[in-house]
Amino acid sequence: MKKLILFFLILNFFYCGNFSPELGKRNRLGTYRGVAFPVISSLFNARVLLLIKLTYATDSPLEWDEINNGQIYRDEFGTGAGLNPAPDFNGLPSIKDLNWFIDIGEVRISSRFNFGVSCLETVSPNCGYATLNSLLATRKFWDKIATERQVYCTTIYAFDDACKRTTRGTYKLATELFFNGEGVKYPAVDPTAEAFINENIPVDNIINGGTNYTRYYYSGIFIRNFITGWGRENNALITNTRFDNNTIFTGGTNIVPRLNFSPGATDAQKNSILAPQMFPLFYAAGPQHQDFDIRPGFDPYILEIRANLKENMMVHSFVTQNNTIQTMVGVSDWRKPHSGEQDMGGNVLTRARVVYPEMAASLDITGGTRNLSYYYTIYRKDENDFANYLPLAATPVKGTINKIKYLNPGEYRIRCVGDLKKNITINGTDGFPETFVREAFFSVSSAYRQKVSVNLACP
Secondary structure (H helix, E strand, O other): OOHHHHHHHHHHHHHHHHOOOOOOEEEEEEEEOOEEOOOOHHHHHEEEEEEEEEOOOOOOOOOHHHHHOOOEOOOOOOOOOEEOOOOOOOOOHHHHHOOOEEEEEEEEOOOOHHOOOOOOEEEOOOOHHHHHOHHHHHHHHHHEEOOOEEEEEEEOOOOOHHHHHHOOOOOHHHHHHHHOOOOOEEOOOOOOOHHOOOOOOOOOOOOOOEEEEEEEEEEEEEEEEEOOOOOOOOOOOOOOEEEEEEEEEOOEOHHHHHHOOOOOHHHHHHHHHEEEOOEEEEHHHHHHOOOOOOOOOOOOOEEEEEEEEEEHEEEEEEEEOHHHOEEEEEEEEOOOOOOOOOOOOOOOOOOOOOOOOOOOEEEHHHHEEOOOEEEEEEEEEOOOOOOOOOEEEEEEEEEEEEEEEEEEEEEEEEEEEEEOOEEOOOOOOOOOOEEEEEEEEEOOOOOOOOOOEEEEEEE
């Protein structure tokens, strides 16, 4: 009798937990009313590992001390066209000592190819993402695979802050996963179960080794707040910046408003034809992009989304609306030159890919000569847009042999590229390798966990 009573108590727990009228209403960070503990359905979503990396390199990114000799890059300053107003460098930390405060609301992906692929910055007839002007349209577009807000920081900023709960009190140790090549493990669920029963989600039904799969074309990291822990204005440290409803007294600047739009954007354009670039931090698959396919079944896979931040941080200055000069740490203007404007976006790119570790190949690249201004970058063979997309994989040239951990079967292009220009045209470095040197081609067969080698001299 006791066993029978226990059985019905357990059954009642899962039934009530799953169908509570309060289900889905946020209570506090990472928990929901009606779901106090993981339910049975969560066990069937364990096959996806969502990794977020804030590095240009997928593998062996530069250590902090290896980036510009450990110093944050600096924009061009002075008077005249193309220059930033006089900066205030007082107290500027080294890049490894710069504090980070990152608040991510959620992560989404989409398989709706009919919305178009030209959605990086502007609204156009081919850019359906920017036409999502209703809640219903948004729901139809996105698959919400990671809805738990996560907050990361490198130092404490309140007695009981959200970062403490996300990182379980480890702060800098947990946040460092964004930057060391491993990636932050963001809580996520596998979207393919819903994809196959929802008629509004197109499935390619293309046979790949005898298996149907769902092809995705978009990803979005919804960044609520992103503070770099230093900034100056009126000859003083900026100490009134808010994060997670707390003031960052150690100093910092919210870079999201600065990076939402490219330099030169007008208010009229922002209100009509431009979409914010940081909410979400958006990836739209380009021509010949692959590696964003999820097949059904129980095989574990990695969904990796990354953005070029660690290697590309730069000090900028601009004139505020109050006619004061503010100096802050943003992103290098390697793609969209910044000349003192309040807007300094257009320089953060993202790329998403799916990897099945049980069959992915590893790549050994020989022919390198150590030079930390150069990278080996990997693209699909037929890709040809290297200015508007991150490479599929990349690693700095740290020695004679350099390694890439995961590559799916297919044909590839490997390029040797170097960081030789600053702000596109000026000789110098800004953290982004924009200059092509040479390339080669190789292939990866469908054999399981093979080791592939390719030789390419670099630099």
